[in-house]
Amino acid sequence: MRRKKIISRRQALVTGLSAMGAALMLPGCTKPLPPTYGSILRMGDNLTYVAHRALLQGQSLAREYRHADISSFPATGTTNPAAVNEEYARLLSNSFEDYKLEVGGKVSNPGSYSLPDLMKLMSRNQITKHTCEEGWTAIAEWTGVPLSTLLQHAGILPSARFIVFHSFDNWIDSIDLMDALHPQTIVAYGMNGKTLPVQHGAPVRLRLETQIGYKSIKYIKKIEASDTFVDYGEDPGWAWYTGI
Numbered sequence: 240m241r242r243k244k245i246i247s248r249r250q251a252l253v254t255g256l257s258a259m260g261a262a263l264m265l266p267g268c269t270k271p272l273p274p275t276y277g278s279i280l281r282m283g284d285n286l287t288y289v290a291h292r293a294l295l296q297g298q299s300l301a302r303e304y305r306h307a308d309i310s311s312f313p314a315t316g317t318t319n320p321a322a323v324n325e326e327y328a329r330l331l332s333n334s335f336e337d338y339k340l341e342v343g344g345k346v347s348n349p350g351s352y353s354l355p356d357l358m359k360l361m362s363r364n365q366i367t368k369h370t371c372e373e374g375w376t377a378i379a380e381w382t383g384v385p386l387s388t389l390l391q392h393a394g395i396l397p398s399a400r401f402i403v404f405h406s407f408d409n410w411i412d413s414i415d416l417m418d419a420l421h422p423q424t425i426v427a428y429g430m431n432g433k434t435l436p437v438q439h440g441a442p443v444r445l446r447l448e449t450q451i452g453y454k455s456i457k458y459i460k461k462i463e464a465s466d467t468f469v470d471y472g473e474d475p476g477w478a479w480y481t482g483i
């Protein structure tokens with residue numbers, strides 16, 4: 240019974256916020272419900288997603304800082320996939336000279352990009368604050384190619400709805416197109432003016448400034464445009480949508 244009550248209260252909240260979203264959003268914008276809607280374990284997604292999509296319309300920029308604000312930066316989660324992944328160990332031993340980022344799925348021009356290939360595309364620098372769910376924050380400068388530029392280069396198809404990331408330490412996660420095409424969403428290969436260190440995700444990691452730290456997936460092996468949402472989350476404590 241208690242469960243039912245929680246559901247109906249959540250539904251009331253979502254309905255109210257969707258109405259607000261509908262009023263604020265232009266016709267043709269993304270549906271104001273997260274793809275995880277309906278999963279009781281991911282209830283947190285509903286409020287943050289609906290509120291963000293309604294109020295921010297996906298275009299507000301995260302604050303950018305000055306060089307003087309750059310802080311020390313802890314490394315968490317996996318800090319060297321070479322311990323569990325032979326392919327990564329081999330690529331690392333050669334300073335990632337043989338690394339190629341695969342970009343595929345719903346794109347007209349699937350391909351793979353070496354680090355020099357990525358560096359030839361447009362690059363963006365940003366000094367931003369990282370917020371980890373464990374309770375710490377840190378500021379660093381990141382350099383990389385905007386994910387939108389990369390997706391455009393690969394010829395993202397109109398049927399694409401989600402961008403899925405696969406990492407060398409076997410993380411799989413996805414973001415929607417609003418976040419993927421956000422101007423500060425970059426595939427980073429540099430940190431604080433240097434090559435991205437191993438503990439921070441070498442050779443390339445995502446910087447997703449609109450969401451909490453664990454969505455900025457490190458050690459990216461493959462990026463895939465998809466027309467369907469797959470909820471890869473195995474641990475229900477980690478919401479799919481964690482906008483900040």
Ligand SMILES: Nc1nc2c(c(=O)[nH]1)N[C@H]1C(S)=C(S)[C@@H](COP(=O)(O)O)O[C@H]1N2
Pocket residue numbers: 312313314315316317370371372406407408410438439440452453454455456457458
């Ligand atoms: N592939 C992968 N990506 C990951 C993680 C990880 O363990 N593996 N940890 C996440 C978490 S919880 C955080 S806070 C940041 C940590 O980034 P940092 O190690 O550069 O501080 O990366 C995120 N991305």
Ligand SMILES: [Mo]
Pocket residue numbers: 315370371372373452453
């Ligand atoms: Mo984190």
